[in-house]
Amino acid sequence: MFALDTFAPSITPEALHDLKAAVQGAVIVPGDAAYEERRQAWNRAYQHEPALIVVARSAADVAAAVRFASTADLPVAVQSTGHGVIRPAQNALLIVTSEMKEICVDAATHTAWIEAGAQWGEVLVLAQAAGLAPLLGSSPNVGAVGYTLGGGMGWLARKYGLALDSVDYFELVTADGRLVRASETENSDLFWGLRGGGGGFGVITGMGIRLYPVTTIYGGNLLYPVEDAREVYTRYREWIKSAPDELTSSIVLMNMPPIPQVPDFLRGKTVVFIKAAYAGEAEKGAQYIQDWLDWKSPMMNTFQAMPFADVATISNDPKDPSPSLSTGGWLRDLDDETIDTLLAWGVSVQGSSPFTVVEIRHAGGAIARVDKHANAYSNRDETLLLNLIGMTPTPERYQTAQEYGQAFKQALGDHLTGGVYMNFMGGEEARERTRDGYLPENFARLQALKTRHDPQNRFRFGYDIPPAANSN
Numbered sequence: 068m069f070a071l072d073t074f075a076p077s078i079t080p081e082a083l084h085d086l087k088a089a090v091q092g093a094v095i096v097p098g099d100a101a102y103e104e105r106r107q108a109w110n111r112a113y114q115h116e117p118a119l120i121v122v123a124r125s126a127a128d129v130a131a132a133v134r135f136a137s138t139a140d141l142p143v144a145v146q147s148t149g150h151g152v153i154r155p156a157q158n159a160l161l162i163v164t165s166e167m168k169e170i171c172v173d174a175a176t177h178t179a180w181i182e183a184g185a186q187w188g189e190v191l192v193l194a195q196a197a198g199l200a201p202l203l204g205s206s207p208n209v210g211a212v213g214y215t216l217g218g219g220m221g222w223l224a225r226k227y228g229l230a231l232d233s234v235d236y237f238e239l240v241t242a243d244g245r246l247v248r249a250s251e252t253e254n255s256d257l258f259w260g261l262r263g264g265g266g267g268f269g270v271i272t273g274m275g276i277r278l279y280p281v282t283t284i285y286g287g288n289l290l291y292p293v294e295d296a297r298e299v300y301t302r303y304r305e306w307i308k309s310a311p312d313e314l315t316s317s318i319v320l321m322n323m324p325p326i327p328q329v330p331d332f333l334r335g336k337t338v339v340f341i342k343a344a345y346a347g348e349a350e351k352g353a354q355y356i357q358d359w360l361d362w363k364s365p366m367m368n369t370f371q372a373m374p375f376a377d378v379a380t381i382s383n384d385p386k387d388p389s390p391s392l393s394t395g396g397w398l399r400d401l402d403d404e405t406i407d408t409l410l411a412w413g414v415s416v417q418g419s420s421p422f423t424v425v426e427i428r429h430a431g432g433a434i435a436r437v438d439k440h441a442n443a444y445s446n447r448d449e450t451l452l453l454n455l456i457g458m459t460p461t462p463e464r465y466q467t468a469q470e471y472g473q474a475f476k477q478a479l480g481d482h483l484t485g486g487v488y489m490n491f492m493g494g495e496e497a498r499e500r501t502r503d504g505y506l507p508e509n510f511a512r513l514q515a516l517k518t519r520h521d522p523q524n525r526f527r528f529g530y531d532i533p534p535a536a537n538s539n
């Protein structure tokens with residue numbers, strides 16, 4: 068009991084006993100054998116130190132945990148995988164959803180029900196078995212719900228839009244411990260806000276989403292040496308001007324780490340990737356890639372017709388837990404000055420840049436065809452999304468990356484719009500810059516929603532959307 072007393076004196080042994088009796092899942096306190104493992108986030112740069120962990124098995128468990136938190140006056144944090152930690156859970160009740168993994172695909176209606184702990188890769192396997200595709204992102208290990216709450220931009224984004232635009236309903240436990248449904252017809256205010264506004268309005272227990280008839284794509288990578296970088300960028304700028312919605316792509320400047328896992332010919336080098344997925348006939352996809360091959364032979368070309376089930380090979384994101392910092396913003400343009408700045412700050416010369424990845428994703432297409440007020444998501448006209456990712460194994464490296472990231476963005480100046488994509492904002496910056504994620508009128512609406520549904524700011528570990536007259 069000593070450790071629990073220290074973390075949360077408001078929790079009595081009797082209350083804890085009752086909670087354990089009420090939930091199917093595990094209730095874990097500091098000092099328990101499982102505590103160390105269960106408090107870990109995939110992104111090891113952030114350390115949760117919760118007063119209490121409830122590993123929920125069902126919506127009823129989530130509701131019991133939220134009611135317990137209310138009685139004990141504890142704030143509530145939620146984690147499915149820990150890919151997107153914003154504010155680590157300190158002295159809070161951490162609800163872990165990773166064991167809530169039910170996935171039901173309905174092949175007839177092209178829809179699926181996904182519980183809160185499902186990872187995209189798990190949804191992908193079942194959806195593909197029915198000839199359908201979910202709007203997953205670059206990594207199959209990311210949680211479907213967490214990804215969707217902040218946007219959800221994957222390799223089908225220009226064709227079918229953001230994941231949040233394909234949600235039919237959410238089920239969630241609100242701050243007062245009720246399990247409710249939010250859709251166009253029930254609790255429509257919450258439905259509006261959850262699509263882009265993050266996890267600050269309740270604990271999502273699952274969601275109903277739409278799926279799309281995609282089983283094969285033409286996708287892969289082209290790889291060029293850093294010496295060609297400037298020309299690759301200028302060509303990319305022209306190439307995406309005529310890109311159809313079927314073609315979702317990105318350009319990635321990558322400082323390959325000097326580690327044995329990286330093949331010899333890339334180890335310690337800076338290279339430029341063109342990554343793309345064409346969601347249509349392979350022959351047509353190949354024609355778009357031919358533009359590049361006609362210009363120059365790349366160091367590597369992995370483009371081919373591939374099962375959509377293999378889409379994760381395009382980004383090849385790390386699977387194992389790794390400590391990292393993610394930041395970025397929307398670029399206004401990719402003119403020569405922008406390219407010069409990206410190269411000056413992005414290319415690491417003898418470790419000058421702490422960022423391994425400088426990626427620009429091409430948005431637009433179906434994303435831009437949804438009304439800006441249809442839901443909370445606000446960056447629909449912007450088409451060039453910059454994401455900087457640095458590996459940060461120590462707090463010092465994290466700080467260096469933070470400072471370098473700030474200076475990098477300052478150097479880009481007005482070439483950045485000032486807006487941000489919430490899913491790519493890591494850590495405290497996601498809170499500091501929450502307003503930059505939204506149109507002012509959408510942010511005001513989110514704040515009103517927060518005031519109505521969570522006036523105590525019980526869910527305060529996500530984006531900073533303080534209820535009126537209360538910011539914790």
Ligand SMILES: Cc1cc2nc3c(=O)[nH]c(=O)nc-3n(C[C@H](O)[C@H](O)[C@H](O)COP(=O)(O)OP(=O)(O)OC[C@H]3O[C@@H](n4cnc5c(N)ncnc54)[C@H](O)[C@@H]3O)c2cc1C
Nearest residue numbers: 147148149150151152204205210213214219220266271529
């Ligand atoms: C390797 C990698 C690849 C990525 N690729 C993409 C990509 O291609 N496109 C893209 O758009 N984003 C991408 N992201 C960003 C990712 O979508 C966000 O980090 C997202 O928040 C991760 O969700 P999660 O549930 O896995 O993480 P978690 O850390 O478990 O959750 C993140 C946050 O989501 C909220 N949340 C999660 N579950 C719930 C719930 N049930 N109820 C209420 N709130 C909840 C909480 O606020 C939580 O702090 C990527 C991130 C990484 C690390």
